[in-house]
Amino acid sequence: MNRYPPLPPEISDKIAQARRLEWWTLFWLMTIIVVMFLVMGSSQAMQAAWIEDTLSLLPPILFLVAARLERMPPSAKYPFGLHRIGTLAFALSAAALTLMGGYLVYDAAVTLIRQEHPTIGSMELFGTEVWMGWLMVGALVYSIIPPVILGRKKLAIAPDIQDKVLHADADMNAADWKTGVAGILGLIGISMGFWWTDAVAAGLIGLDILKDGGRNLRISVAELLDGAPRKLGSDEMQDLARRVRKGVDGAPMVKLREAGRYLHVVIGDDESLLPNPERAKELVGEEDAWRVVTLSVASGKKPL
């Protein structure tokens, strides 16, 4: 059994709802990936869009894995349980988003510098010659609809369950539909004889996604480094420490850190956690004593 207090039913329900949303996301993304693959041909712009769609599978998968494992009971290998898996999933999702933005900007810059004119062929379809560009526009229109709907639903749930992975995934969905729109505009530009429109549109959207990715990475680094809890989707601190202090007499020192959606709170001067060097030597032996930096002894009594 896990060691955490049970979740309130409305939170469990919302987490279950988020899981269903992520399964739907995986389903729709797969269909998009197949449709895009069928029309992408040798078009570099479409190949880039396809790679991004594949990359955007990562946050939903990470969410589902984290949501399944985060309340696993402690084991010998993981004595504290897997409660920080949300932190890891968020860091990887933020990295995926940043990678996607970076890739788009890089790809656009290379195309513009080399002045690569995108070549898009045609195929015979029901007796008429159809420019593949129009088929790509069709696929892109299809590819922007599910992310818009799913992303909005995720943004509505994420604050209630304080889920940064879900929030980052909503950012990823936003990135997906924005790249889709950029791709459509780019193809329309190409059809009118402006070879650079695709790269410029993709590059601008890439910068926007890079900004989102960078913001998520900063929040994720704060969480990895046991920083004070940040607001969802921003680098600002949450006002939790003050709230805790209000509830305790004598304005003690309050420290909070977060692991995924959960909070760890330490009240009081934590100098008492510093180990006595002699005691540390007794406990872990001479050679490893220097590695012990905090020592807390659980009282075994009922919680406060």
Next chain:
Amino acid sequence: MFRQLLAVALLFGLAACQLPKDPENTTQTVQGAVLKVGLLQDPLPQIDLTAVTLIADALNAKVEWHRENTHRMLDALEIGDLHLLAGGIPEDSPLTDHAGATNPIGYVTIGADRPERVLLLRRGENQFLMRANMALRPLTREAKQ
């Protein structure tokens, strides 16, 4: 927003007969004038000759043959001094990094491989490519069978 996007897409779909355009106007340059073709094989295999003739006829153009160093011809294609390269070119040729390729006009036998055979044209000239593909349809159909 989607409805507007869809409307825009449809509008462009309707205009599709005129689009795509060539950024460098290859179709307009060749139409009713001269189609400059670089030869990678001399004499040109019959199937490549048929393909070039189909395109020239469709654009009502006279063919002008060029035979030079391959790299020089590729350079010429990249700046529009040549309009086509022909002569046993497989679709996976490294030359396709520098040029656009038509739909298949047949096959090339290279050792045990039998990749599709294509013609090369200047990158990004999408209208020219579409007109060429249209003219090459009989050969593409045969190749695909």
